[in-house]
Amino acid sequence: MFDGFEEFDIDTPGATIHERRGGSGPPVLLLHGIPETHLMWHQVAPRLAEHYTVVATDLRGWGDSGKPPSSLDHEPYSMRAIARDQVAVMRSLGHERFGLVGHDRGARCAYRLALDEPDVVTRLAVMDVVPIGDVYDRANRTFSLSYWVWSFLAAPAPVPEQFIDAAPAVLVDFMLDTWPEVQDAFPAEVRTA
Structure with a gap:
């Protein structure tokens, strides 16, 4: 898995970020979804590395990246803070501009990274993410079954951590087993918008 890639950590002002890098050519940063890590790209990254310098990271709080303490407003785990980590990683590797691919989370x-740092992003691809505005407009029972995890994860520490630590497989299996059927309950125009 990830043949020809090097694996290492980079310290950013917010957290230590774990990553793999391989290939050569224009830089592309791959960002994983929930409940995954950079390993989700193990089949895609080597193919991209035939033409690009590919960087795949574990987002702050996931996998082997740092897990700094949070705050009451959860700012250390905001998309803005996590995006700053990614820009710092790419800059430390000498990439001032790069392509960006994100899945789910x-x-x-x-x-957020593209909005905050538009001059950094050369291309942007986002996959498997539901437009939040449409979701909130159509919130119903399906919504509560699908998005409970975000409220759960936003609870004050150590509540989510202790529940997850007690039965991580139960949480992940439930999420993975129920999300496809819940996503299918949304109209096609919301799923593909």
Whole structure:
């Protein structure tokens, strides 16, 4: 897995970020979704590395990246803070401008990064992310079944951490088993917007 890639950590002002890098050519940053890590790109990254310098990171709080303490307003885990980590990583590797690909939670980070640092992003691709405005406009029972995890994860520490630590497989299995059917309950125009 990730043949020809190097694995290392980079210290940013906000957290230590774990990553893999491989290939050569224009730089592309890959951001994972929930409940994944950079390993989700193990089949995509080597193919992209045939033409690009590929960087795949674990977002702050996930995988082998740092997990700094949060605050009452959760700012240390905001998409803005996580995006700053990613810009710092790419700059430390000598990439002032780069392509950006985000999946799910990584897509939210990619949006924020592109909004905050438009001169840094050369191309942007976001995948498997539901437009929040449409979701809130159509909130119903399906919404509560699908998005409970975001309220749960936003609870004050150590509540989510202790629940997850007690039964991580139960949480991940429930999320992965129920999300496809919940996503199918949204109209096609919301899923593909």
